[in-house]
Each structure stands twice: as structure tokens, then as C-alpha cells.
Amino acid sequence: KKNIAVMTSGGDSPGMNAVVRAVVRTAIYLGCNAYCVYEGYEGLVRGGKYIKQMGWEDVRGYLSEGGTLIGTARCMAFFEREGRLQAAKNMVLNGIDALIICGGDGSLTGADRFRSEWPSLLEELVSKGDLDQKQIEPYKHLNIVGLVGSIDNDLSGTDATIGAYSALSRICEMVDYIEATASSHSRAFVIEVMGRHCGWLALMAAVATGADFLFIPEKPREDNWKEEMCQVIKQHRNMGKRKTIVIIAEGALDKHGNKISPSMVKDLLADKEGLGLDTRITTLGHVQRGGSAVAYDRMLGTLQGVEAVKAVLEATPETETCFIAITENKITRKPLMAAVKETKEVAKLIEAQRFNEAMALRDTE
Numbered sequence: 542k543k544n545i546a547v548m549t550s551g552g553d554s555p556g557m558n559a560v561v562r563a564v565v566r567t568a569i570y571l572g573c574n575a576y577c578v579y580e581g582y583e584g585l586v587r588g589g590k591y592i593k594q595m596g597w598e599d600v601r602g603y604l605s606e607g608g609t610l611i612g613t614a615r616c617m618a619f620f621e622r623e624g625r626l627q628a629a630k631n632m633v634l635n636g637i638d639a640l641i642i643c644g645g646d647g648s649l650t651g652a653d654r655f656r657s658e659w660p661s662l663l664e665e666l667v668s669k670g671d672l673d674q675k676q677i678e679p680y681k682h683l684n685i686v687g688l689v690g691s692i693d694n695d696l697s698g699t700d701a702t703i704g705a706y707s708a709l710s711r712i713c714e715m716v717d718y719i720e721a722t723a724s725s726h727s728r729a730f731v732i733e734v735m736g737r738h739c740g741w742l743a744l745m746a747a748v749a750t751g752a753d754f755l756f757i758p759e760k761p762r763e764d765n766w767k768e769e770m771c772q773v774i775k776q777h778r779n780m781g782k783r784k785t786i787v788i789i790a791e792g793a794l795d796k797h798g799n800k801i802s803p804s805m806v807k808d809l810l811a812d813k814e815g816l817g818l819d820t821r822i823t824t825l826g827h828v829q830r831g832g833s834a835v836a837y838d839r840m841l842g843t844l845q846g847v848e849a850v851k852a853v854l855e856a857t858p859e860t861e862t863c864f865i866a867i868t869e870n871k872i873t874r875k876p877l878m879a880a881v882k883e884t885k886e887v888a889k890l891i892e893a894q895r896f897n898e899a900m901a902l903r904d905t906e
């Protein structure tokens with residue numbers, strides 16, 4: 542009987558609970574034992590009460606809960622070999638054959654590193670006398686599958702990450718609230734949304750709320766952005782619009798790589814010599830992560846959780862580590878490291894202001 546463990550790691554995202562529920566129940570349904578590792582890699586390093594066998598009813602009610610009920614953490618120890626040795630030891634002591642990890646590109650990089658080091662970690666544990674040869678025998682091959690939980694929708698190779706549509710819905714809801722007060726007072730609002738390297742949330746929110754102007758990292762503004770913005774907003778105002786909404790992603794830049802901040806935009810809109818609008822800034826912050834998952838993320842988390850268990854059971858020692866993607870509405874398995882590498886390259890290209898190359902890379906399958 543295989544022992545399959547699931548963990549959530551990195552930043553929390555709505556839909557992670559659907560993943561945990563689906564993995565636990567699919568594992569049990571397919572005749573395996575299901576485990577949860579609490580607090581991400583921290584729990585794996587600490588072991589003991591952080592690794593817990595789960596029953597069918599332990600995940601009851603998980604679908605409608607926000608965040609991640611099994612906890613998540615950023616774990617410094619797992620960056621060090623010593624931490625990963627401890628984690629490997631705890632896996633063997635708890636008899637875990639396979640690990641399903643739901644997190645962002647950092648968590649998935651850690652997962653790949655763990656799997657590639659696995660044989661040498663076991664060898665070292667034996668040579669140090671922490672484990673004996675007989676104990677490690679059944680665990681020669683570590684089986685790992687990744688699921689992408691992130692509100693940013695920033696991972697290459699998948700159309701949507703678990704949590705992105707929930708965050709987008711939350712942003713739209715908040716913009717609607719702001720619009721009501723903006724209209725009443727004829728005000729302008731500069732709304733900052735999450736996204737350092739990826740403007741998906743900001744772009745889709747602007748489309749879905751009919752915002753007046755938008756700033757995202759991938760499309761840096763030209764030198765004349767101030768005039769352009771003022772002209773567009775003036776035109777909208779002349780057409781009778783009583784509210785102005787400007788959406789700005791955290792990582793917004795001009796074409797020279799200088800950050801465009803909400804206060805710069807606010808000062809411009811409020812400038813008495815120009816538009817002279819009564820302008821406020823709203824930073825949405827962590828409400829974007831909060832609340833329960835929308836139907837799409839519950840569905841995605843569930844379908845991908847089921848697929849992850851199947852992938853674990855079908856894997857052989859030769860199988861490349863995969864993650865579960867959604868491509869053109871189909872749940873698919875893809876090589877993990879290629880996607881993580883590409884995601885990091887896109888972020889680097891954006892940082893280096895090589896935007897066209899970044900976009901071309903992101904668009905490849």
C-alpha cells in the first residue's frame with residue numbers, strides 16, 4: 542500500500558484546500574494511505590506532529606475554505622542540504638513513498654532539487670548512521686508531482702494557476718466597491734494590485750472592470766505616458782464619466798526600467814494645473830489572496846489533485862518529474878523543470894527590460 546503525502550508551500554492561494562481534499566480522497570479511493578505535511582517544507586524538516594495521516598472525513602468542508610488549512614511557510618532550512626537531509630529522514634521514518642506539492646515556482650524548484658538529490662541524501666543518512674540500509678531499501682526512488690498554486694498566474698506551460706481566478710474575482714469586486722464611492726464624489730482612484738513580474742491580474746482586472754488606464758510590467762509605458770494618460774482620462778471625463786479608475790501592478794515600469802508608483806500617478810491626476818481630480822490611492826494588498834475560492838479554482842484544484850495522484854501511481858524510476866497543467870481546457874502532465882526554468886527566464890528578461898523576448902518566451906507552449 543503506497544503512502545502518498547500532500548503539502549502546500551510558498552504563498553497561499555485560494556483552491557489549495559481543494560487540492561488537499563482531492564489528493565487525500567483520491568489516494569484513499571485508490572487504496573493508498575494519505576498524509577498531509579503541515580506548514581510546507583518546514584513541516585517536512587521538523588517531522589513528528591507535522592506529518593499526519595488523514596482519513597476521508599478529515600478533509601470534509603475543505604472546498605469552501607480560503608487559504609490553506611494545512612498551513613504553508615517559507616522555510617530557510619530547506620535551502621540548506623542539512624535541512625533536506627532531515628526532510629529525507631522524516632519521509633523515510635514516516636514511510637512516505639510519494640510527495641505532491643502545491644506551490645509557486647520556488648516551491649517547485651525546491652521539489653525538483655529534493656528529488657534529484659534523493660539518492661545521495663539517503664546514502665549520507667546511512668553513512669552517518671541515522672538510517673540503516675534495510676530502512677531505505679523501499680524508498681530508493683522518490684516520486685514527486687507538482688501542482689501550481691499561485692494567484693499571479695505566472696507559471697509558463699499552464700493556462701491558469703490555482704488561485705488566479707479567485708484573486709481576479711476579488712479584485713473586480715473591490716474595484717466595484719470603489720467605483721460606487723468614486724462616482725458619488727466624482728473622484729479618481731489609483732488601485733494597486735499584486736504582480737511583480739506578471740501583469741495578468743492587473744490586465745484582466747482592467748478589462749473586466751473597464752478601467753480608464755493600466756500599468757503592467759510587461760508593457761512598460763513610453764516617455765509620454767503622463768500626457769497620454771491625462772489625455773485619455775480627460776476624454777473619458779468629457780464624455781460624462783464621473784469616476785476614474787487607474788489600475789497599476791506592483792511591478793509597473795516605464796520603458797527605461799524606472800518604477801511607476803501609485804503616488805506618481807496620483808500626483809499627476811490631482812495636479813491643479815492639469816486634471817485637478819480629487820484622487821485617492823487604494824492598495825488592495827492581501828484581500829486579493831483572501832476569501833474562499835471561486836468555482837473555477839475549486840474545480841481546477843480538484844481535477845489536478847486527482848491527476849496528481851494518478852501521476853504518482855503511474856510513475857516509474859525513469860519518469861521525469863512532472864507538474865499538472867491545464868492546457869486548452871485539458872488537464873495535462875508536463876515536465877516540471879522546463880516550466881520552472883522558463884518562468885524564471887521570463888522574470889529575468891522583464892527585469893532586464895527585454896520585454897518582447899519575455900513575451901515571446903511566455904507564449905511558447
Ligand code: ATP
Pocket residue numbers: 550551552553582614615616617618619620621644645646647648649650651652654691
Ligand atoms: P510564491 O509564488 O507565492 O512566491 P513560491 O513557492 O514561489 O510561492 P518561495 O518562497 O519562492 O515561494 O518558496 C517556498 C519555499 O520553497 C522556500 O521557503 C523554500 O523552503 C523552498 N525553496 C524555494 N526555492 C528553493 C531552492 N532553490 N532549493 C530548495 N528549496 C527551495
